Amino acid sequence: MPTVAALRPYEPGKPIEELQRELGIGDPVKLASNENPLGPSPKAVAAMRAALGEVNRYPDGACWAVCQKIAARHGVAPDRIFMAGGSVEVLNLLAFLFIRPGLNAVFSEHSFAIYALATAAAGGQSKTVPMQDGFYFDLDAMANAIDANTRIVFLDNPTNPAGTIVKRAAWERFLARVPEHVVIVADEAYFEFVRDGDYPDSLEYHDPRRMIVTMRTFSKIFGLAGVRVGYAVARPDLVQLLHKVRQPFNVTSLAQAAVLAGLDDDAHVRATLENNAAGIEYLEGEFKRLGLAYVPSHANFILTEVGDGQAVFDRLLKLGVIVRPMGAYGWPHHVRISVGLPAENRKLVAALENV
Secondary structure (H helix, E strand, O other): OHHHHOOOOOOOOOOHHHHHHHHOOOOOEEOOOOOOOOOOOHHHHHHHHHHHHHOOOOOOOOOHHHHHHHHHHHOOOHHHEEEEOOHHHHHHHHHHHHOOOOOEEEEEOOOOOHHHHHHHHOOOEEEEEOOEOOOEOOHHHHHHHOOOOEEEEEEEOOOOOOOOOOOHHHHHHHHHHOOOOOEEEEEOOOHHHOOOOOOOOHHHHOOOOOEEEEEEEOOOOOOOHHHOOEEEEOOHHHHHHHHHHOOOOOOOHHHHHHHHHHOOOHHHHHHHHHHHHHHHHHHHHHHHHHOOOEEOOOOOEEEEEOOOHHHHHHHHHHOOEEOEEOHHHOOOOEEEEEOOOHHHHHHHHHHHHHO
16 A cells, blocks of 8 residues: 555654663663653552463453443443553554545644554545644644544644643534544543643543544553553444454453552552652753753653754763654654653753753
């Protein structure tokens, strides 16, 4: 398929092991992939250890216990929960279900890279909409871009990699304009970090008339990126469609054990939020001191203007600090910096001063 041949694979943040191999850096700091610097929940780790003796068995393909627990957490019926091997699996399955040659998906110009990849892999067209000044989505322009061939609108809120949010009034105005034949994907991977009272939780807007798919992940605040588990909340008919096209046993038994235990670890979530809030405050203060422009963030990372983003990335690597250059997202003068532990944040600032 020509659209697939033209794709550039998704480029993740540089792994620590790769930096150690290439440059012999003994103790690098990775602030590139928006991971939880506190690590996974200790309760989740204990649950995975306890489940190791049963990995000769296939997992529960329906994720019954996990669906029950998440449904109760959100006050919805279990048949509205779809478990996946990371929220990226949901994105790919939705594109597979709804996009075909001649059909399109609408999303912002500087959105999560997987939206364009999933759309192209399904043979569809990406209709990208420029951001407004200040790195905010232009929801009015996105609504204007929807046509008779649009099947999906992807909306990450908070946005990745900008870290900004869509607020309630704009979201409600947007919902009123989206036709009923369009699936609205609310990608809320970072929603737990948002402290703005004007942030709209998309779950509150589900109703039988709209095809809203709310996506959440355990990779960020729960620190379970390595076991690949996320979920979607949607109408039962959409959930059934997703089940028809998913791979069997798409969520491992270790991931299910980790989720069941991690959901009960409120102390780990609180500690993560406290570390993130303190880290954001520290980094913003240091960026001001260094004269670096940045985008105020509602997530666990900060988009920062550094001049030549790729050059700064390369030089920081030699100092043992991994960040994420943003050239692939259309911002060659920026890097995205994840919030780390206090010592990691201090090492980053010292390295930036050196550079």
